[in-house]
Amino acid sequence: MSSQWKRTMQFIDLKAQQDRVREQIDDNIRKVLDHGKYIMGPEVCELEEQLADYVGVKHCIGVSSGTDALLIAMMALGIEPGDEVITTPFTFFATGEMIALLGAKPVYVDIDAKTYNIDAKQIESAITSNTRAILPVSLYGQCSDMDEINAIADRHGLPVIEDAAQSFGATYKGKKSCALSMIGCTSFFPSKPLGGYGDSGACFTNDDELAMAMREIRVHGQERRYHHSRIGVNGRMDTLQAAILLAKMEIFPEEVRARQEVGAKYTEKLDSLYPGRGPIVSPYIEAVNTSVYAQYTIQVRNRPRIQSHLEKSGIPTAVHYPLSLNRQPALAYEQELPVCEEITGRVLSLPMHPYLTDGDIDRVIGELKVAT
Secondary structure: OOHHHHOOOOOOOHHHHHHHHHHHHHHHHHHHHHHOOOEOOHHHHHHHHHHHHHHOOOEEEEEOOHHHHHHHHHHHOOOOOOOEEEEOOOOOHHHHHHHHHOOOEEEEOOEOOOOOOEOHHHOHHHOOOOEEEEEOEOHHHOOOOHHHHHHHHHHHOOOEEEEOOOOOOOEEOOEEOOOOOOEEEEEOOOOOOOOOOOOOEEEEEOOHHHHHHHHHHOEOOEEEOOEEOOOOOEOOOEHHHHHHHHHHHOOHHHHHHHHHHHHHHHHHHHHHHOOOOOOEEOOOOOOOEEOOOOOEEEEEOOHHHHHHHHHHOOOOOEOOOOOOHHHOOOOOOOOOOHHHHHHHOOEEEEOOOOOOOHHHHHHHHHHHHHHO
């Protein structure tokens, strides 16, 4: 086996991306250092305009993290103790955590066995007199069935918040993620499809009043300097993160296409190797969707053995997520969610980024074949 074959592969290759935009990043950072407006500086406003235009909505509100984006969105909608928010159990902890932080109750609905997103057909039966919002997550880079979810919400007079932390750049029926509901929230954590070099995030909406509320909430509920019209949080975006994201936005559409090409190559090779529901199942993308493959996540039958083999072969993997929210100690309550329970024991994420080569993909597929 050659030394090239033995090298440890990058799960996410941020260095290759940085090499492309380093000059622009350095220039943008230098401008911030020169003007010295490190919090909510002019680059934040410029980024908000670019992001709103890219998504196709009126308002983008840059915030300090994707987690704070969810918190600020729910605060703007008036979610409070005793309320219920319907969401998926199969997501990162922050989704349920922010609901609970406001004193509300996350109500879990089981997931679709193919897409792993919330099963829209089960949402309506979970609505009660205490339900105040529906919070679907666009998992792994693919949007939920937003038309069905919005239709249910409209029948019951409920707002919908899309947790698009993993799907920025994806589309649903030709519309961009974050433009599919009353509020869209995303994250610019470094490993996300569009990632900074620290924490940051954004909220998106076409509603003028909600936009104003979210802008105030992110600065301690401040309507104007030292005049606080509501309770808020310290959710402001760092100008340096905005400067870095502005540089990355220049290549982002190209990176989205590259992610989709990498995902398609993975799937083509895996489906050729394992047709049908074999020992490895490739991701299923709905015909009306495009995915940005925030993760390329397969199903396997013997995850510990396969993970161990890949690790020894220099191929990193991850499990997103091994424990559903209803099983997390801080958010747990007894509930039968059979599809979610099965999927958490089978999912495995492979190396995924826009700079993955055909040789890298072949190497992963080859080691998977050996492991199975």
